[in-house]
Amino acid sequence: MIELANTKTCTGCSACMNACSKSAIVMAEDSEGFLQPRIDVDKCVECGLCQRVCPVLHPIQNEGSKRKVYAFINYTDRKVSSSGGAFSFFARKILDEGGVVFGATMDDNLQVYHIGVESIDELHRLRGSKYVQSKIGSSYKEVRFLLQSGRRVLFVGTPCQIAGLYKFLGRRYEELLLTLDLICHGVPNQKVFNTYLDKLSKLENFSSANAGNIVSFRFRNLDSWDYRPAVKVTKSKTWRILSQETNVYMTAFFRGIIYRESCFRCQYANTERIGTFTIADFWGVGTMGKRFKKDVSAGVSMIIDNYSQIDRYLVSDGNVYVEERTLEEARQKNENLNHPVQRLEERNTAVLDLLAPEMLLREYAKKYGMLDAFPKHLVKMVFKNVIYGLGLYNMYKTISYKLGRTS
Ligand SMILES: Cc1cc2nc3c(=O)[nH]c(=O)nc-3n(C[C@H](O)[C@H](O)[C@H](O)COP(=O)(O)OP(=O)(O)OC[C@H]3O[C@@H](n4cnc5c(N)ncnc54)[C@H](O)[C@@H]3O)c2cc1C
Ligand code: SF4
Ligand code: SF4
Ligand code: SF4
Structure with missing residues (x-):
């Protein structure tokens, strides 16, 4: 057996x-x-x-070289990207060479899964962080077929997905395959996300005020460097920012109480990375030690060059800014470069409670103490919403980074 x-x-x-x-x-x-x-x-x-081929039974042998860390801004794409637009930068290179780019999309039914795209016009389908485990489907087989046909491929995913791809392929295909592993806290699943959306859409103030169901979900703002989860409902063109009470999915995500069990013992939560490059948010860049003089407001990417490949991709280009930083700085605000998320006692019930039809979102928020920090969080959220509405958010972000405050 x-x-x-x-x-x-x-x-x-x-x-x-x-x-x-x-x-x-x-x-x-x-x-x-x-x-x-x-x-x-x-x-x-x-x-x-x-x-x-199972990377858990037979962990991947890490052959990375001495890693270099860069702060990176891709001015062409960062306002439509989660952080500094590193993904789009590499994707454009591969597409320019006639290659195929694989990443996670979220379709019209808000389902998250991996697809391959072949043109720059389709890149928007992959951009943006979706905090749900993306279904791989048969994409590893598609990648192998393309590589065997001599096509270039970029594959982006969580480190466990990159490990799965390499174990499946059995070799690195250095000349053709470029992989980007994301620094990763952990992943909840589609079923929990669907149930949450269902509960959200049934809230009275959602359905009556907007007369419709949720048709779009945004985990993060793309034009600024922040988490402001928002939804669109039918018949409404504007994004509706979620309140503390209704934002329980992302609050539970950041608390680490709805992740897959493997995430609490993640073998990739360290600096021994397996992708050609690691990409992430460069949280806290310049706030400790050497200053970072560029405008951070719309996001700064971190790129870790794991296989000394950066010179192959980075040619002088007025639309990108690259600056070498240190691994120590990278680790300071990115906990998952140091260790996996700690499993809290609440994890025992938090997933099943969110799935339970009878547990309303407000009850859930109350049970898991998401309403406790009332004044501080609420004041902060209202403040951010007001300055965002006034178009001053990016200025606020830049000033707070200059003062060494990153929230
Ligand atoms: C589940 C998850 C956890 C993360 N945790 C951290 C963290 O702890 N620290 C940190 O600095 N960064 C983390 N990130 C990465 C960060 O959110 C950005 O995705 C990253 O900085 C890339 O930004 P960008 O501007 O280059 O890309 P964008 O242009 O916004 O593109 C995002 C890229 O991520 C891929 N992607 C989106 N969702 C998924 C998914 N569910 N599974 C696989 N791939 C996906 C897309 O295909 C796309 O290539 C996480 C991302 C995910 C998906
Ligand atoms: S690869 Fe398929 S056939 Fe072979 S042992 Fe596994 S499940 Fe059975
Ligand atoms: S899904 Fe991946 S980790 Fe799980 S058993 Fe299969 S190969 Fe192993
Ligand atoms: S935390 Fe580790 S195991 Fe969990 S999704 Fe991320 S890379 Fe995979």
């Missing part, structure tokens, strides 16, 4: 499913909604390939 990683350690990377030539593996939801591989014993011929 073939055994794969157990439900506490399996990352859901889907390498095993992609590798099985007998289509004996499906990724199926567990009781909390996280995808786990399920083997159909009638189809399985016990060849063991799925076990051999």
Whole structure:
């Protein structure tokens, strides 16, 4: 009987499913909604390939060289990107060479999954952070097919997805394949996100004021460097910023109480990165030690060059700004470069409670102490909303970074 990683350690990377030539593996939801591989014993011929490609059973050997860290701004794309636009910078390079770019999209039904795009006009489908585990589907197989046909490929994902891809491929394809691993706190799942949206859309002040359902969800602002989750409902063209009471999904996300179990023992939460480059937000850049003189207001990316490849991609270009910084600075405000998120006691119930039809969002917020910090958080949120409305948010962000305050 073939055994794969157990439900506490399996990352859901889907390498095993992609590798099985007998289509004996499906990724199926567990009781909390996280995808786990399920083997159909009638189809399985016990060849063991799925076990051999599993990055949990056989962790990837890290061959990275001495890593260099850069603060990076891509002025062409940063106002439509989550942080400094690093992803779009690399994506454009690969598309210019006739390649294909794989990343996470969120479709019209607000489902998150990996797709490949072949033109710059389609890049918007991938931009923006979606804080839901993206379904890999058969994308590793598609990548292998493209590489074997001699096409260039960029693949972006969480480090466990990049590990899954490399284990599935069995080699790095250095000349053709460029991978970007994201610094990653952890991931909730689609089922929890769907249930949350459902509960949100049923709130009286949502449906009556806007007469419709949620048709779009934005995890972060793209034109400034901040988390201001917002929704669009049918018949409304404007984004509606979520209040503290209704923003429970992202609050639970940042508290780390709705992540997959594997995230609390993540083997990639360190500086031994596996992607060609690591990309992330350069939180706190210049606030400790050497100053960072550029305007940070619309976001600054961190790029970690894990395989000494930066010279291959960075040519002098007036639309980008690159500055070498230190690994110590990178680690200061990015906890997941140092260790995985700590598992809190609340994790035992927080996923199932959000899934429970009878638990209303307000009750959930109350149970998990999300309303406790009332004055401080509310005042901060109202203040941010007002200055954002006045068009002064980016100025505020720049000044606060100059003063060494990053919130
Ligand atoms: C689940 C998750 C956790 C993260 N945690 C951190 C963190 O702790 N610290 C930090 O500095 N940065 C973190 N990031 C990365 C950060 O949010 C930005 O995505 C990153 O800085 C890239 O910004 P950008 O401006 O280059 O990209 P953008 O142009 O905004 O593009 C975002 C890129 O991320 C990919 N992506 C989006 N959602 C997913 C997903 N669910 N799964 C896989 N890939 C996805 C997209 O395909 C796209 O390529 C996280 C991202 C995700 C998805
Ligand atoms: S052992 Fe082979 S046939 Fe069976 S599930 Fe794994 S890869 Fe498929
Ligand atoms: S290959 Fe990935 S999805 Fe399959 S068991 Fe291992 S970690 Fe889980
Ligand atoms: S925290 Fe680790 S295991 Fe969890 S999604 Fe991110 S990379 Fe994967």
